[in-house]
Amino acid sequence: MTQTEGRTALVELSGVSKNYGNVRALEGVSLEVHAGEITCVLGDNGAGKSTLIKIIAGLHQHDGGTLSLDGEETRLASPREALDRGIATVYQDLAVVPLMPVWRNFFLGSEPRKGVAPFKRMDVEHMRRTTHAELLRMGIDLRDVDQPIGTLSGGERQCVAIARAVYFGAKVLVLDEPTAALGVKQSGVVLKYVAAARDQGLGVVLITHNPHHAYLVGDRFVLLKRGTMVGNHEREDITLDELTRQMAGGNELDDLRHELQRPS
Amino acid sequence: MNATQVTEADERLLHTSALRKLMGRPELGSVVGAIAVFVFFAFFADSFLRASSLSTVLYAASTIGIMAVPVALLMIGGEFDLSAGVMVTSSALVSSMFSYQMTANVWVGVGVSLLVTLAIGAFNGFMLTRTKLPSFIITLGTFLMLTGLNLGFTKLIDGTVSTKSIADMEGFPSAHDVFAATITVGGVGFKVTILWWLALVAVASWILLRTRAGNWIFAVGGNKDAARAVGVPVTRTKIGLYMGVGLGAWISGQHLLFSYDVVQSGEGVGNELIYIIAAVIGGCLITGGYGSAVGSAVGAFIFGMTSKGIVFAEWNPDWFKFFLGAMLLLATLLNAWVRKRAEATK
Numbered sequence A: 001m002t003q004t005e006g007r008t009a010l011v012e013l014s015g016v017s018k019n020y021g022n023v024r025a026l027e028g029v030s031l032e033v034h035a036g037e038i039t040c041v042l043g044d045n046g047a048g049k050s051t052l053i054k055i056i057a058g059l060h061q062h063d064g065g066t067l068s069l070d071g072e073e074t075r076l077a078s079p080r081e082a083l084d085r086g087i088a089t090v091y092q093d094l095a096v097v098p099l100m101p102v103w104r105n106f107f108l109g110s111e112p113r114k115g116v117a118p119f120k121r122m123d124v125e126h127m128r129r130t131t132h133a134e135l136l137r138m139g140i141d142l143r144d145v146d147q148p149i150g151t152l153s154g155g156e157r158q159c160v161a162i163a164r165a166v167y168f169g170a171k172v173l174v175l176d177e178p179t180a181a182l183g184v185k186q187s188g189v190v191l192k193y194v195a196a197a198r199d200q201g202l203g204v205v206l207i208t209h210n211p212h213h214a215y216l217v218g219d220r221f222v223l224l225k226r227g228t229m230v231g232n233h234e235r236e237d238i239t240l241d242e243l244t245r246q247m248a249g250g251n252e253l254d255d256l257r258h259e260l261q262r263p264s
Numbered sequence B: 001m002n003a004t005q006v007t008e009a010d011e012r013l014l015h016t017s018a019l020r021k022l023m024g025r026p027e028l029g030s031v032v033g034a035i036a037v038f039v040f041f042a043f044f045a046d047s048f049l050r051a052s053s054l055s056t057v058l059y060a061a062s063t064i065g066i067m068a069v070p071v072a073l074l075m076i077g078g079e080f081d082l083s084a085g086v087m088v089t090s091s092a093l094v095s096s097m098f099s100y101q102m103t104a105n106v107w108v109g110v111g112v113s114l115l116v117t118l119a120i121g122a123f124n125g126f127m128l129t130r131t132k133l134p135s136f137i138i139t140l141g142t143f144l145m146l147t148g149l150n151l152g153f154t155k156l157i158d159g160t161v162s163t164k165s166i167a168d169m170e171g172f173p174s175a176h177d178v179f180a181a182t183i184t185v186g187g188v189g190f191k192v193t194i195l196w197w198l199a200l201v202a203v204a205s206w207i208l209l210r211t212r213a214g215n216w217i218f219a220v221g222g223n224k225d226a227a228r229a230v231g232v233p234v235t236r237t238k239i240g241l242y243m244g245v246g247l248g249a250w251i252s253g254q255h256l257l258f259s260y261d262v263v264q265s266g267e268g269v270g271n272e273l274i275y276i277i278a279a280v281i282g283g284c285l286i287t288g289g290y291g292s293a294v295g296s297a298v299g300a301f302i303f304g305m306t307s308k309g310i311v312f313a314e315w316n317p318d319w320f321k322f323f324l325g326a327m328l329l330l331a332t333l334l335n336a337w338v339r340k341r342a343e344a345t346k
Helices: A050-059 A079-084 A103-105 A123-136 A154-167 A183-198 A210-218 A240-247 A253-262 B001-009 B010-017 B018-021 B028-044 B049-075 B084-102 B106-131 B134-157 B172-180 B193-210 B212-222 B226-229 B234-259 B271-281 B293-310 B317-344
Strands: A010-021 A021-035 A038-043 A064-069 A073-074 A088-091 A172-176 A201-207 A220-225 A228-234 B182-185 B189-193
Touching: A010 A050, A021 A064, A021 A201, A021 A220, A038 A050, A038 A183, A038 A210, A038 A240, A050 A079, A050 A088, A050 A172, A050 A201, A064 B212, A079 A088, A079 A240, A088 A154, A103 A154, A103 A183, A103 B212, A123 A154, A154 A172, A154 A183, A172 A183, A183 A201, A201 A210, A210 A240, A220 A240, A228 A240, A240 B226, A253 B049, B018 B271, B028 B271, B028 B293, B028 B317, B049 B084, B049 B189, B049 B193, B049 B212, B049 B234, B049 B271, B049 B293, B084 B106, B084 B134, B084 B234, B084 B271, B106 B134, B106 B172, B172 B234, B182 B317, B193 B212, B193 B234, B193 B293, B212 B226, B212 B234, B226 B234, B271 B293, B293 B317
Parallel strands: A021 A228, A038 A201, A038 A220, A088 A172, A172 A201
Antiparallel strands: A010 A021, A010 A064, A064 A073, A220 A228, B182 B189
8 A cells, every 4th residue: 555655554454364164254355554544344244344353353363364463463362462452342232231330331341450459449439430531521421320331322332332442542443333223313423433533543443334434434445245355445546426336236236226227 | 428429520410319229229129028028927927026036047048148149149140050059068078078088187178178169160160161051051960960979979988878977076166166156145146157148248249349350240241242352351250250159168068067067968959049049039130240249148038037937937837938939029020120110210
C-alpha cells in the first residue's frame, strides 16, 4: 500500500487463512489497521468475518499467512494475550454479562485492587466512580451504575463495552457488528462513539454488513466473500455506490435486477 | 454506604428508594419465607420458641449450611455438584481409615482428608472444563463412583459398612473440640458447626461482593463467553469453585466423624439435593450468574426450622419432604416474581 509507506500498522494481516477441520473458513485475507483510522470489514453472513475477528482477538490461531503487531510477526495464544498487547474486542452478543451491575461489567477481567494478600479486595468505590465518569465522558449519563447492565438498551451496552476498551488503554478496538441489532438512532449513537474512539488515536476494526454504516466512518474497506478477500480499498478509491454494489453481490446483483425487472 | 456516594453524582438516584434496593437483593424471597416458616411453627409448635429449640434448629441448619455455601457459589458460577453429599462421607472415611491404618494421630488423617476432598473437587472441575460436558453428567459420575468407593473401601478394610472407633487415638479430643464441640451460652449448648457455618457465610460473602474472584464467579455463571472474551480465567474459576465444595465437604465430613467416632459408609446420598435446594431457596438462579451466600444460609435455616419444627409440633416427620418441596416451589416463584418486579421498575 503506497499511501502508508513509512508507517507501521498496529495490526497487519497478510494472506491469512484458517481451516476448521476440512472446512476452509478463511483464505488469503490481508488487512491493516492504523492508529486513528477505521478499517471496515464487510461481508455477508458466512463470509468469514467472525473467523477473522477471532484471529485478531486471540480466540483462534491462524493456519497460514502472517499476523503482525507493530511490525512484529506474532501469534496470539489467548484473548488475554491479545488484551495485554492492546487489542480489545467488543462482540455483538457477548460484550457483557447481563445480570451483573454496570460497574462490575465495566471492570470485568481487569479489576483494580487494594490491600495486601490475602486480603486483596476490589476498590469498589473507585470502580463505581470511574464507571460513572467514563460513561459520562462518552455521553452516557447513567442513573445508577448498580443496575444490571441487561436493563440498558442494546446501543448503550455496546457503548459501555467501547468505553471500557478505551479506558483500559486499548490501541486497537475490534467491533463485531456493533450496529447489527440496533435501530437507526441507536446505530448513529454507536457510530459516534466509534468515531470518538478513532479521534482518541485508536485503530478500529469495524465488522459490519451494512455498507452505509461502514462508509460513514471507514478509512479503508476489506470485502470478504465465502472466506476469501474480494476487495481491499482505500476510502478515496471507492464510492458508497460501488461499495454497496460490491457488498450486495456486485455483478450478481445486476443479473438479479435484470431477472426481476418488470416487463415494460 | 454507596447510596450517599452515588447520590452526589446524580440527584435522580434519590428516587431509587431503599425498598427498591432491597427488592433487588437475591435473598429477599428467602427472608420472607424464613419469617413465614418461623411464625408458622412459633404458632403451631409450643416448644419452638425455647432457646434449646433454637440451638437444635441452628445445628440442623449449620450441617446443611456449611455445604450450601460453597454449593451456592458453584451455582452462581453456573454449575452443579451432585457428588457433594457423598463427598462429605468420603472425607470422614478418609480421615478415619487413614488415621487408624497408618498412624497414631488423627490429625494426620484430617490433613490427608483435606487433600483428598480438594483433589476430588479439582477432578470435577478439571473434567468439566476439559470435556465441556454438562456438570450434571460429570458430577453424577463422580457421585456414583464415590458412593461405590465409600462402601467398597470400608468393607475391604474394616469388613463391615462402618469404620472402627478412633475415640482412643491421639489427637481425638482436640479434633473433637475443633469440629464437634458444644459451646454453652446461657445454659444452652450450641454446636461449634454453627460458628463454622457463619464464618463460611462471611468469607463467601466477602469473596462474592468485594474480591476479583467474586466478580469472576458472577461472570462465568452469567455469561461464560463474554467473561472469557474480556480475559477472565474461566477454567481456573470453575476449578476453584469445585475445590471450594471440596473444602466444605472436608469440614462437614470431619464434623460427621468427630461428633461420634465411627462413620457409616452409606451416608450422604441425597444430601447433595438438599444443599442445592437451600441455595435455590436462598435466591440462586438455577442457570447461574445470580445469588448470594447469605441467601444459602437463609435457605439452610428454613431447612433447619422445617425439619425440627415438625418434630417440635409432634407431627409425623414423614411430612418433612412435602414441606421442603412446597417451600422450594414457593421460594422459586417468589424469587422470580421479585426479580421481575425489581428489574421492570428500574
